[in-house]
Amino acid sequence: MSLLQKDTSFDQCIKCTVCTVYCPVAKANPEYPGPKQCGPDGERLRIKSPEFYDETLKLCTNCKRCETACPSGVKIGDMIAVARDEHAKMPLNIKTIRDFVLSHTDLMGSIATPFAPIVNTITSIKPVKKIMHKTIGVHDHKSLPKYSHGTFRRWYKQNCTSQALYPQQVHYFHGCFVNYNHPQLGKDFVKVMNAMSIGVQLLDKEKCCGVPLIANGFFDKAKKNAKLNVRNFEAAIEKYDSSIVSTSSTCSFTLREEYPHVLKVDNANVADKIEYVTRFLLKQFMNGNTPKMKPINKKIVYHTPCHLERTGGNLYTIELLKMIPGLEVVVLDSQCCGLAGTYGFKTENYDTSIAIGESLFKQIRQSNADFAITDCETCKWQIEENTQLETIHPITLLAMAIQ
Numbered sequence: 001m002s003l004l005q006k007d008t009s010f011d012q013c014i015k016c017t018v019c020t021v022y023c024p025v026a027k028a029n030p031e032y033p034g035p036k037q038c039g040p041d042g043e044r045l046r047i048k049s050p051e052f053y054d055e056t057l058k059l060c061t062n063c064k065r066c067e068t069a070c071p072s073g074v075k076i077g078d079m080i081a082v083a084r085d086e087h088a089k090m091p092l093n094i095k096t097i098r099d100f101v102l103s104h105t106d107l108m109g110s111i112a113t114p115f116a117p118i119v120n121t122i123t124s125i126k127p128v129k130k131i132m133h134k135t136i137g138v139h140d141h142k143s144l145p146k147y148s149h150g151t152f153r154r155w156y157k158q159n160c161t162s163q164a165l166y167p168q169q170v171h172y173f174h175g176c177f178v179n180y181n182h183p184q185l186g187k188d189f190v191k192v193m194n195a196m197s198i199g200v201q202l203l204d205k206e207k208c209c210g211v212p213l214i215a216n217g218f219f220d221k222a223k224k225n226a227k228l229n230v231r232n233f234e235a236a237i238e239k240y241d242s243s244i245v246s247t248s249s250t251c252s253f254t255l256r257e258e259y260p261h262v263l264k265v266d267n268a269n270v271a272d273k274i275e276y277v278t279r280f281l282l283k284q285f286m287n288g289n290t291p292k293m294k295p296i297n298k299k300i301v302y303h304t305p306c307h308l309e310r311t312g313g314n315l316y317t318i319e320l321l322k323m324i325p326g327l328e329v330v331v332l333d334s335q336c337c338g339l340a341g342t343y344g345f346k347t348e349n350y351d352t353s354i355a356i357g358e359s360l361f362k363q364i365r366q367s368n369a370d371f372a373i374t375d376c377e378t379c380k381w382q383i384e385e386n387t388q389l390e391t392i393h394p395i396t397l398l399a400m401a402i403q
Contacts, residue, residue: 010040019066028355035066039076053087061340098136103216109180152183166199188399195291249308295326305376339382
């Protein structure tokens, strides 16, 4: 289907309602009509007239669990996102400022990282959180992500000058989380790759993959980011014909799937080169390129992020974890954590977010595990905040095991 053609996959809907059964928002919030009504049913009406657009579409978290469950392959989540792009109106109120701040991660990261200790202290003070709750609508029970004092890209330029000497190369799409909030994950990625004689190259430029922009209605900015990223992917592949690897399950999903389907940005020349890191690594391991690892001797519980399950990529992560010596791996029941990027930070969504995640939190609290493991940065925030169990990325666990 051409990127400019209207998506008519709603005709494949057989009205079985399994999407609504699997929708975490529909279970937790009676105001949300569910993905069947908002997706294929609503699209039939919206084609007739934009007046049929319903503001309850904004309650969708874009978790894609409806698409994972759909037996007919209807892209329900994409359909809802595109409808919001075409029909939703950006309200002129103070919550729009909140949505701008939460979604423009490159801008806010660039401003905050030089002053990270001050910013982190201010945003964690209870009176400040109360003010944000009452004014811009960031719930005061939520802790905003902490910024790093210095970016991953700066560390890379100072410490990774010999990467081109390795016999094999990968391009690393680090994303906003690694660059501004958690450079250690990027350092762990470099350590793991180098232990396998693989050099790590950064793109000349990269922007936020676009997920928070899509979620908050800033579609024009998301499309600009997507076009810039695709151009830089093409340039990188021309230099080194190798994979573009991401340590974010959501970033890799967006770069491959949502660029053409939601943002209508053509990524056909690069999509097959984009991989989530555990898929890339498991293939390397199976082909004999396995780093030397020491036993970890820890119990971990693994939480599957929704976007990774949508692609089937959780299977690669689970198999990779099982290959770490001395590790007891417990795979949790597949459930949404409820945060869904910026969704759970908002006052109006907080109760729904916690209700969605409560069963998962209970599993983790009762597990007596040493760590929780997940591939998604926002799942990490939600789990740590609601279970007090340190939650780390599979790559960080691998880096711990490498001798």
